[in-house]
Amino acid sequence: MQKSLPQKEQGENANSLIFSASRSTRGRENPTRAGKIPPGPGKIPPGAGKFHPGQGTAIFFLCGPIICVKFVDHKRKHMKKVIIPAIAAAALVIAACAPKAAKAPKAKAPDVPIRTYNAPKATSAITIDGILDEADWQNAPLSEAFADIRGVDFEPKPVKQTHMKMLWDDENLYIAGIIEEDNVTASLTEHDAIIYRDNDWEVFIDPDQDCRFYFEIEMNALGTVMDLLMDRPYSQGGKFYLPWDLRGMKTAVHVDGTLNNPEDKDKGWTVEMAIPVASLCVDFQKPEDLLARDWKIGFSRVEWLKKEGPEENWVWNPTGEVNMHIPQNWGVLHFVK
Numbered sequence: 001m002q003k004s005l006p007q008k009e010q011g012e013n014a015n016s017l018i019f020s021a022s023r024s025t026r027g028r029e030n031p032t033r034a035g036k037i038p039p040g041p042g043k044i045p046p047g048a049g050k051f052h053p054g055q056g057t058a059i060f061f062l063c064g065p066i067i068c069v070k071f072v073d074h075k076r077k078h079m080k081k082v083i084i085p086a087i088a089a090a091a092l093v094i095a096a097c098a099p100k101a102a103k104a105p106k107a108k109a110p111d112v113p114i115r116t117y118n119a120p121k122a123t124s125a126i127t128i129d130g131i132l133d134e135a136d137w138q139n140a141p142l143s144e145a146f147a148d149i150r151g152v153d154f155e156p157k158p159v160k161q162t163h164m165k166m167l168w169d170d171e172n173l174y175i176a177g178i179i180e181e182d183n184v185t186a187s188l189t190e191h192d193a194i195i196y197r198d199n200d201w202e203v204f205i206d207p208d209q210d211c212r213f214y215f216e217i218e219m220n221a222l223g224t225v226m227d228l229l230m231d232r233p234y235s236q237g238g239k240f241y242l243p244w245d246l247r248g249m250k251t252a253v254h255v256d257g258t259l260n261n262p263e264d265k266d267k268g269w270t271v272e273m274a275i276p277v278a279s280l281c282v283d284f285q286k287p288e289d290l291l292a293r294d295w296k297i298g299f300s301r302v303e304w305l306k307k308e309g310p311e312e313n314w315v316w317n318p319t320g321e322v323n324m325h326i327p328q329n330w331g332v333l334h335f336v337k
């Protein structure tokens with residue numbers, strides 16, 4: 001049995017909820033899941049930078065262009081006179097007196113491949129009903145199969161297939177999620193609930209690729225949406241803004257099977273989304289500015305194979321750890337003109 005759920009459209013004030021401190025998003029509930037906080041610059045050890053002549057005392061005096069240095073050895077009770085060029089002496093003194101440079105933390109080399117999706121421009125209207133029967137969807141390339149978030153070759157590999165497709169026009173980014181599922185389930189019905197407590201579909205978007213002010217959308221098979229704005233990743237002290245709603249976004253889910261009925265075997269569910277580019281602009285950005293460049297975009301599917309967890313995180317572009325909030329490790333969306 002196939003069932004299409006009604007399309008949902010978000011208005012400017014759609015379903016805004018009072019922010020609750022008890023709500024949180026994945027990665028925040030357990031900081032270890034948010035990735036390691038990068039070490040700060042090393043502290044300068046006490047005393048570093050001071051000139052320590054050891055057992056003696058150095059006496060400097062100028063003789064024209066030459067600096068003379070006399071070392072008085074307190075133990076051996078004698079003096080050594082050393083004549084060195086002024087420039088070299090100055091360099092020696094500066095080097096001895098300069099604080100030792102703090103070792104910069106090593107940047108984590110991206111050990112994940114960065115995938116690119118070449119999104120065609122839609123040639124006709126896309127009806128957001130969860131059904132991907134438009135000719136444009138048929139012609140859009142199917143993404144690589146989703147992999148474990150920790151790496152393309154990470155074992156065990158996902159036991160259920162997931163793919164996505166994307167299209168665009170001058171107003172919207174269109175997203176299709178194709179989710180294989182033998183038992184389609186969903187329970188959360190409240191907008192901005194923590195949707196990943198159900199099996200879900202997640203999209204992360206950073207149009208200007210600055211890893212700041214990026215957007216997260218989660219949906220379950222009931223079509224319930226959580227959307228939020230992040231000012232930066234949690235690992236950098238980022239905060240999320242849950243009352244923010246993606247204005248004008250249209251979403252729909254189509255279930256190919258029966259929802260919440262474990263007695264039969266389902267095929268899966270599909271998600272169809274239209275995201276207004278104008279609703280993703282920050283500062284003085286205009287939609288045409290955003291559509292003129294590539295975006296960073298991440299897709300994730302949370303699957304609770306065991307009720308007690310831990311949950312599976314299957315993603316388009318692995319980030320390398322169980323944490324989606326690493327925007328630099330998301331894939332790239334390229335708008336084919």
Ligand SMILES: [Ca+2]
Binds near residue numbers: 126127133
């Ligand atoms: Ca459709």
Ligand SMILES: [Ca+2]
Binds near residue numbers: 206208211212213
């Ligand atoms: Ca950004």
Ligand SMILES: [Ca+2]
Binds near residue numbers: 241
């Ligand atoms: Ca929201």
